[in-house]
Each structure stands twice: as C-alpha cells, then as structure tokens.
Amino acid sequence: RLLKLLPYFFESPSSALVEIAQNAQRAGATRLDITLNDHHLEARDNGKGTKNIEPVLTLADSNWDPEVEEMQNPAGWGLFFVLCISEKVCFSSGFGTIEVESDRFLNDAAYRNNIFSAVDRGNKTKGFRVSAVLKTDIDAATLIDKKCLMFFPFDITVNGKQVQRMTAESIFGDYI
8 A cells, every 4th residue: 555655745746856866876886877758767886786676665674784774774665656646667776687668567456466576687787777768757857956965975967068166165165
C-alpha cells in the first residue's frame, strides 16, 4: 500500500535530480552528467556504483557503506522518486542493467516480487546510470533546478553545461 501512495510523498519533481546527485556523492563520484531531452532523463556518474541491485529497488534499504550510513543516515527512498515521475526507468551499474515499468512496479506486487529476474547481468556499466522516460504530465524543464545542484562538491553538467559550484561560505560568509 505504501508503494501505491509513494508519489504523494515527494514535493517537487526537481528533487529527483537532487536524489540522484546525493547518491552520486555517496558513491564517491567526481562527475555527474545529466541530460534532459523532451521526456527523457539520463543521469550518469563515475562513482563506485553497485554490484547489488536489491537495495536499488527495495524501499528504505540504502545499503551504503557503514561510514555513509553513520554520517548521512540515508533513507533509501531516492530512486523511488525517479520511479514516481517516470513511465519506465532503466538502472545500470556493476550488477548489470534492469528496465522497470514504473506504475506496474509501484502497484503490482507480483511484478515487484519477480523484478530481480529481469536483470541483464551481462550488460554492466561503471558508475551508476539512470535512464528514464518521464510521464507525459512531467515538464522536463521543471526538473532543472540548478540552485539545488550547485552545492554538491563535484562536477555536474546539465545538458552539457557545467553547473556553477557554490559553497555556503561564498553565499553567507561569516554568518555560518
């Protein structure tokens, strides 16, 4: 039941990119390239990726290193946001590649229970890649909120353009 209600938990579609950037940072990425074209989103990082698909598609199971778990306390919800705004999503990393029909995954327990059998283990990639066909009511332009991405401590591009990096100190100075 929670998975069916999940789309109502997220505030703004642009938060999906923040979730992707947080995962990239936690995975030690130095670069994240995001492309938004029409109703297609692609995000690719050069972090360590994952060899285990199960935490990617298990709600509230982040499976990060103990240091990340202790310092950041990740909730394990982030990539579910991408599922909520997409018709289908393809995840690729060290485990291989899997394509997920979003609404079916969120609403059909039988589909969810058998999803791991759909992993193509021969199609592995370095880092982590998310490729999504966005729902027709999602305006790709609303996903791009560079203000939310500028505070991450690594290089981020959106549609080939570098996102300006900022620090809280550069904005607030001595008030921190």
